[in-house]
Amino acid sequence: MKTMHLPAGAARRKLLLGIAAAATLPVLQGCFPVVATGVGATAAMVADRRTSGTYIEDEAIEWKASGRISEHFGSNTHVNVTSYNRNVLLTGEVPNENTRAEVERLVAGVEHVKGIINEVVVGPTSSLTTRGNDTLITSNVKARMVDSQNVPAHNVKVVTEVNVVYLLGMVTRAEADAAAEVARTSKGVRKVVRAFEYISDEEALRLDNPTGAKR
Secondary structure, three states: OOOOOOOOHHHHHHHHHHHHHHHHHHHHOOOOOOOOOHHHHHHHHHHOOOOHHHHHHHHHHHHHHHHHHHHHHHHHOEEEEEEEOOEEEEEEEEOOHHHHHHHHHHHHOOOOOOEEEEOOEEOOOOOHHHHHHHHHHHHHHHHHHHHOOOOOHHHOEEEEEOOEEEEEOEEOHHHHHHHHHHHHOOOOOOEEEEOOEEOOHHHHHHHHOOOOOOO
16 A cells, blocks of 8 residues: 655645545535545544544534434524534524524434534524635634644644634643634634633643554
8 A cells, every 4th residue: 555645835735725625515515424434534533532432423423413403493504513522512503592592402412412512693594605715714724733833733623604713622721722823813714712622731642642552
């Protein structure tokens, strides 16, 4: 098997932007399900600070929660579900407070969910143009994190909703500050919201250098 080496600097950033944009095309074209499989998914799990079991559970939580919301409300809401270490971030727009509360209730009932950060707002749904711009912001922030010497980019998940960037992950305080600074200074970002789970420097070192096989 050949080993692929990513180019450094600007070339690497362009490549990552292209990959991220391609990966998000299905979202803009109708939210078709995409399941990560094979070498790519395995590599992502190995590099992640979550256990492989938790990684898979997070994927399942996102699909189950999104399915319940869609089944219950149809096209009357626009809610994005992001799960990291079983903590769920909800973003998007709903028509009223009752719907906002019901969305949270539905997600709370999904197996393995241990916490919810409800950032859904009451208001008109965002346009496709706005969502496309959010996708570009996310791609740019991720690429800049990869270029940064202080951010463990593979351990930070970036979600953008109407120019507001949400950051998730299991990180140290220093890593969180560095990631937030990269996001804050990225083009088009209006606000940065930290939804991190903080760990100690010792815990980060242990998770990044596990002994034996991946848990």
